[in-house]
Amino acid sequence: MSALVLAGAGVSVGDVATVARQARKVEIGPEIIGRLEKARKVLDQAAASGQQIYGLNTGLGANLGTTVEGDASAFQRQLLEGRSGAVGETLPVEAVRATMVARASMLSAGGSGLSPAVFVALVDALNAGVHPVMPSLGSIGAGDLVLMTALARLLIGEGEADYQGRRMPxxxxxxxxxxxxxxxxxxDGLSLINASAVSAGGGALVVTxxxxxxAQQQHAGALTMEGFGANRTILDPRLQMARPAAGQQEAAKALHDLLARDEMPAPTTIQDPLSIRCMPSIHGALIEAIAQAKRAVEIELNAAADNPLVIGDDELVMSTGNFHTASLSLAFETLSLAVAQCAAASVARFIQLTGSGxxxxxxxLSPIGGASAGFVPLQKTATSxxxxxxxxxxxxxxxxxPVSEGVEDHATQSPLAVSKCAGMIALWRRLIAFELMAAAQAVDLREGLTxxxxxGVIYAAVRAHVSMLKDDRPLGADAEVLxxxxxxxxxQGAATVGKEAE
Structure with missing residues (x-):
């Protein structure tokens, strides 16, 4: 895999995911150091002129009006120590790596005034697999600075690190x-921490x-339509064009392609339940929500969101609210609702498949009938x-x-909006597993179905892990495997279906 070259723009959610999860290397583009040096020079000149610069020669938050006396470099260590207030379970290594590459990407835009040597040290630590132990609780989304202090302290040799699977100083x-x-x-200390890198890095993983x-939900939905004997006319492109709602045409086409065959079976009913009939609308809304979240994350990844901001070309240092992530939080709140809607429809289809027949x-879905429980007990699990x-x-x-004596009287809660969305996706996958299992069982019970x-590839992928239910058995264990x-x-469903389509 080729290295990710930081150029001050163009970093995608996929780039963050490969660095975070596949140990992809990061390289510094040829123009970055010069850009950082230019911004640093502007910052130093502004400070030498007597300009008040937040976090350089003034205190932070409610201490804004306090002038920093003495060694300004020592103050940077002081502000890191004083803001190391994060607590709780530590973030997993992949989330920490996502945070590190997100911050490096933001800094490469050149608006922080960060010393080039500090930037290089951040990239070197990431590539070497030296990760700060970063507690998860402490940010309210007005910049993730309380969480980010763990990263800054790592680079100065303070705090704890995770290296080669071991925690150590x-x-x-x-x-x-x-x-x-x-x-x-x-x-330099403020430049490292005063950013929403935890939110943006974690957001990139959530979008991925x-x-x-x-894609897995589309597979489950298509297999449900097969097993249920659903009316496929709902996927006709002309219907989608008549009401081109966000993402609907794309969702319908994906389902249509999954179900494509030389001869379409005759529908068993005029209209199916809404969880089946409205799949293009439901999945389409999710497609749009994912796209919105992706745009919001990639803006953050490639932006100079520092406060204060160094504008190198104009030789200015200006206070800003660019660290505030209202759009990012709103995008993930929307994504969370879209995921919940898809999950609810998946459960509804599961209940349709596993109900009275x-x-x-x-x-x-019991092949033996009588007192057999079949799949119906899983309805309770799915509902929970x-x-x-x-x-x-x-x-x-x-x-x-409001905190900091009312100076910080607004926040976005972006880390929480992102992390709860991640938890929802993890739970949603369990429901997709339930739907795939029930749909495959329905296919087995529908005689003569081709x-x-x-x-067929999706069905085979299910059956590679879970066998057909013949007599009652612990289906929870099967669901865990899938x-x-x-x-x-x-x-393997996604990869194999993709190859089949080529």
């Missing part, structure tokens, strides 16, 4: 990786996961999972209080 990890702690020039889960299917998803879908971006080539395949990238 940061200084030891740097030494083992043959890296040296850095010294902080004026504003949402895209893969959407529509369209000729056996009761509870959906309840957890719906609970997480409640908006959080308005849940803030699957479309691509849904969910693991969906969650860790081992699900």
């Amino acid at each position: 940061a200084a030891k990890a740097l030494m083992m990786a043959r890296l040296a702690p850095i010294s902080l020039a004026p504003k 996961d949402a895209l893969s889960a959407l 529509r369209n000729g299917l056996t009761r509870y 999972i959906l309840a957890a998803i719906r609970h997480k879908a409640n908006p959080v971006m308005l849940d803030f209080l 699957l479309a080539p691509r849904t 969910h693991a395949m969906l969650a860790d990238g081992a699900w």
